[in-house]
Amino acid sequence: MPALRNRSRALIPTRRLGFGNPRLAEEIHDPYRTPAKAKGPACCPDCGATYLRGRWAWARLTPAPTSRITCPACRRVHDRVPAGEIVLQGTFLGAHADEALRVLRNIEKAESKDHPLHRIMNIRRGSPGLTVTTTDIHLPRRIVHALEASWGGEATIHYDESAHFARASWERND
Numbered sequence: 001m002p003a004l005r006n007r008s009r010a011l012i013p014t015r016r017l018g019f020g021n022p023r024l025a026e027e028i029h030d031p032y033r034t035p036a037k038a039k040g041p042a043c044c045p046d047c048g049a050t051y052l053r054g055r056w057a058w059a060r061l062t063p064a065p066t067s068r069i070t071c072p073a074c075r076r077v078h079d080r081v082p083a084g085e086i087v088l089q090g091t092f093l094g095a096h097a098d099e100a101l102r103v104l105r106n107i108e109k110a111e112s113k114d115h116p117l118h119r120i121m122n123i124r125r126g127s128p129g130l131t132v133t134t135t136d137i138h139l140p141r142r143i144v145h146a147l148e149a150s151w152g153g154e155a156t157i158h159y160d161e162s163a164h165f166a167r168a169s170w171e172r173n174d
Helices: 072-079 091-095 097-114 139-151
Strands: 003-005 011-013 050-052 055-057 084-089 120-125 130-134 154-160 165-171
Touching (some): 084 139, 130 139, 139 165
Parallel strands (some): 084 165
Antiparallel strands (some): 003 011, 120 130, 154 165
16 A cells, blocks of 8 residues: 655555545346446447437438448347337327327327437336337336326336336326
8 A cells, every 4th residue: 555654754544545446346127238338339220219329319420321220229129128108098088099199199299309229119008198218217107297288187207227118108188
């Protein structure tokens, strides 16, 4: 251990200050997140999103990307494993289902512009109403809050951190 002398000429032990514990690995919550960054720029062969400096974006790279990596959103779509689910129901939805679908698509388009991994996987019409699955956990919150702000109703959101899953619901009965 290095030592420094103070004015009284006594030795004072010092230690180096490090940040974090190098023996503790970061816990990865999302099983579809890649554990290591790609060496160079990459492109998803399915959707065309590009990976550069640890971030996915909708950008054209020049020169062409050196490798092809399937993005986490496309892997989720292929495996049919959503990260989020939204259930829309109520009597109001029966009369305004087409408008609700337009709101869903507009929010997805706005969110996907900056975050290419935030997408809607599937929309099903069923007995409780509409069930929407997404490729990330943030899009369901944004959708139900937009519906609640537009038309009222009641929105609930539950995050399951151990499974990296978000379940949201919106209901309005008139």
